[in-house]
């Protein structure tokens with residue numbers, strides 16, 4: 441099957457974006473994995489599929505696959521690329537769209553300066569929402585990994601996140617502890633592991649070991665989750681600059697029951713065709 445694709449990125453978190461409206465797309469996990477492979481395929485952290493929506497109140501359906509071929513619920517950097525893709529391809533004339541994901545509607549908006557703001561929905565802390573195994577809901581949980589115990593905030597931005605505060609993000613044990621947290625038995629659907637350094641009440645530095653992709657240059661939902669966790673713990677203000685290895689994002693959250701807003705760039709790199 442010959443497929444047209446667009447290579448995009450948000451802060452170096454890179455995507456293969458497929459238009460599933462103009463072309464019929466049915467891909468097995470093996471084909472998706474091959475596309476994501478940086479040596480034998482195109483190479484990316486996630487594959488994003490644009491489809492017609494099922495819900496009457498949505499403009500598009502957004503499906504997300506990690507580089508390991510698994511389908512997941514949400515991708516923040518991808519959401520910014522999604523609205524740029526459908527607008528640039530002429531699939532819509534709207535600059536603000538309603539997008540159906542596996543865990544609800546998100547609303548990305550193209551700004552006049554080329555940045556994209558996304559209403560990422562309301563974060564959830566319920567153990568079943570994540571899912572996470574614990575005796576009861578708390579602000580932080582002690583998680584045992586190998587010979588260490590780390591305190592993590594656990595929440596869902598549509599997808600699951602475990603965020604810990606570290607003294608220095610550069611020396612944090614991301615490569616070693618990341619996979620142990622990602623696959624910890626208390627996360628039945630695995631988890632994205634965030635390592636957040638608090639620089640001040642309005643700025644954090646963040647690295648994320650992503651479920652199904654490993655450490656990425658940036659993670660949009662990870663940035664939302666880290667800021668929400670920091671605000672919930674009284675460590676951060678309502679608007680925070682998140683510095684990642686790929687650049688920075690602005691995250692806003694007004695507190696419990698409110699949606700999270702993320703602002704950052706979306707970049708098209710090149711167009712191509714692949715036989716899968």
Ligand SMILES: N[C@@H](CCC[C@H](N)C(=O)O)C(=O)O
Nearest residue numbers: 515516517599651659660661
């Ligand atoms: N890079 C993304 C998150 C992609 C999905 C994640 N790895 C998961 O498995 O939940 C982002 O920008 O949010």
